[in-house]
Amino acid sequence: MQHEANLHKGLHGGHVRIAAFRSVATHLLPKAIAQFHNQFPEIAVTIIECPAFTDVEQCLRDGRTDIGITCLPTGEEFDTWEIFQDEYLALLPPHTKISNPEITWEDIAAYPPVLLPCTPCGRILHNHLKTLAIPINTASDIQEDSTVVSMVNQGLRAAIMPRLAAVPIPPNVQVYSLPAPLKRIIATAILSNSLHVPAVFTFLEMLKNFDFYSLAKSTFV
Structure with a gap:
């Protein structure tokens, strides 16, 4: 039938x-x-x-x-x-020490430049940071999401990126929601x-x- x-x-x-x-x-x-x-x-x-x-x-x-x-x-x-709805995450290197229970913009800014998506989705994030965060030295010069995650895993940079773009996330990378959440x-x-x-x-x-x-x-x- x-x-x-x-x-x-x-x-x-x-x-x-x-x-x-x-x-x-x-x-x-x-x-x-x-x-x-x-x-x-x-x-x-x-x-x-x-x-x-x-x-x-x-x-x-x-x-x-x-x-x-x-x-x-x-x-x-x-x-x-x-x-x-895909949440933006802060990815910090494995040995980062966070003094407070929740991450702050200062914690993220401690790893300049912070890598951001270089795709048009990054415009949403740039506008969000301009409105809600302290000035953060950022860069959007890496095309591949996996390269960004690898840089974080090696302790070279922090990054902010959508969760779907970040997975699979290495187990040692520290993952946080943003201080002011964004999706x-x-x-x-x-x-x-x-x-x-x-x-x-x-x-x-x-x-x-x-x-x-x-x-x-x-x-x-």
């Missing part, structure tokens, strides 16, 4: 193209795609991995992808649905008033209802 219903909906075959930046493509999408494949094995799903969420949005504009995973806020040309809001996006085959809208509905928070908890262990 389910097979016949899928045929009626036009879900017999088809192709869904989804663009996402690296941390989402690595840690969140594969499990969701596997669940979708179990239900609709004849629909192909392709991931287009992009360096940053601005590249994801350009893929949507260019018609190279059907669905994008981006960060809010975004332009009015897109319809978006929040699927996950980036991750959302699915499609072009407003866009026309898609039924397979695309079915995959979009699955993404909107998928429990990414439970998946993230298992990823962060």
